[in-house]
Amino acid sequence: MENYIISLKDPSGNVGGPKANMDNIKFLKEQMGFKELWLDYGWKDGFWWHHNLWDWINTRIHKYQLSRSVLPKFFKEHPDIDNVVIQYPLYSNKLIKQITDSVHQNSHAKLYFIIHDAEMIRLYADEPKRAQGELDSFNLSDGIIGHNAKMNKFLKEQGVKVPLVDLGIFDYDNPQPLQEYKGYDKSVCYAGNLIDAEFLQDVHPTNRFDLFGPNPAERYNEGLNYKGQFSPTDLPAHMDENFGLVWHGTSVDTCDGVFGRYLKWNNPHKTSLYLSSGLPVIIWDQAALADFVLENGVGITISSLNDLNDKLDALTEEEYRQMHDNVQKVANQMRTGYYITHAMEKMINN
Template sequence: MTVHITDLNGMAYVSVAQIAQNMVTKIATNELNFDPFTIYFYAWKDEPVDVISARFDGIIAALQDGDTVVIQSPSWNTIEWDQKFIDRISIYRNIKKVIFVEDIPPLMFESNEYMLPQYIDYYNKADVLILASRKLYDYLRVHGLKQKKVVIQHMWDHISQVNPYIIPKNKKVINFAGDPKKFDFVKDWSSENVKLNVYSEPLEGVNNPNITFTGWQDDPVLINSLRKAGGFGLVWSEEPYWSKYMKMNASYKLSTYLAAGIPLIVNSDTPEKDTIVNKKLGIIADSIDEAVDKVEHMSDMRYNEMKDNIGEFAKLIRGGYFTKRALIEAVFKAQYE
């Protein structure tokens, strides 16, 4: 039996979706001996049946009866494309299909909400699902997902190397790796005692001495920039529809901060909140004002305790262990249970 895994290509260099999928594939192929099926991201609404059939045959040329296929979802082509792809795989005998649900567009964007039944139908074709959280599984069940063998991802990995000579310190700074155009708190930042570092291009019209825009940074640079900045890493949402999704989904940003070795700021609805609290990996805040206040009054002793705990916990994330565990468990559930 060969285990295959799909891999996304063709998106922008800075696409987090592609970066995450490529990382999963690298872990799967380099450490678990999976075979990659490369899927190209493209737009061809009226692609002829014979052309898409030939495309699928090329992608799955190495597939044989009895193999297992891990599909990283979505492909970021259309849901119709994804449906046709899994149907093509299903032509082979005794194929076990695992869908690694990394994002769900109908839950990410309110304009796509109407497509959720199509995605549920797609997930129902899998033998095993890898999902971010138990909350997400329960939500999908309410909306039509059949009872499934499920593996919970818990957290993203973030394969990286850190400079051990850069030690994060208890600086009064909050780091935010996100698009500032989507967040009012960046434009409205008023704290003089706690600075804000934003890892993106400058926001037009914002000239605040308490905000530093670093520009977009490639991953090895970003990880050590965060270490050097110290302080905390913020995982946040203000848009209600996206906030609902974040209560169920795993945040790649969260794992980026942990890989860098800095404590987190998350809200009380974060799926892995209990892990963060119990293992002392960060602080809980349900408003920006609360986050600023806690950072401002953070003692060196408490900060260093969190930093040291993260130093141990981050070995899992930097080493790809969440991904390896999820993939191995999914294959066992598909082939053994």
């Protein structure tokens, strides 16, 4: 069986964006024999928007070459491919259409998507024309691996007609040792781009609360400690807290804004960072992944960060120890690609 996974080349550095893509490639290559196929748009600095006219022209040229020459030629030369997987989004409905045509006209392969972001839920929520364009792209596939049951339910309600499989949660290739149990001191960490974490200005912890990531504020409240920025593979070695926090937006009362509301449907990758490192999580109770956290006993849910101190005080050391033990199983599964390989096997076998 010959399988290919198509991904968009991203030159980003110490940010988590490309990490999930790279991990999917690694696990599907190791576990299922996939081969990788990279698309290069000629982007600079990892940004998908254009700094100037030349960047825009350069990207257009790269996309034209891919759609009219590179991809058709590749699939003509590989007629025996069985399955092609696109790591979505590719930020071009036209290119997806060209890939679809190239696959179906030159091979008998099935074409599947792994969704990293569904913009019809996130950025296109109030742009029906662009949302329809994405919906049309989804329905060109033979099946889609979505983040979780809530995302897939939403996509189906919006008009996705192809089979949908739940990923469950993103895997995380984590080379650092799993965090060993060191007792319960009610400590918390938050990792991410801190420019997007305005809610931290209203957090008043009574226990240690450590922050990791780029763009820290000039000043934080007492108890909030900035610990620096590290690569996605190095960061777990610097986290020794009891919990990792999954939250987004400007408010401590709820997750708000475009990206905060998106938590109701997506699998934030920082959840996988924490769990794969051995840390239980604290997550917004309306987040889609709250179900996974409770079902697997790997953390606690919370409606408002104003309740954080009381929640941590109410938790016994025995209860925390059980959460920590539960995380070990999930972490080991993530580190070996359990979730993406099982979802892919289910999709292909369907």
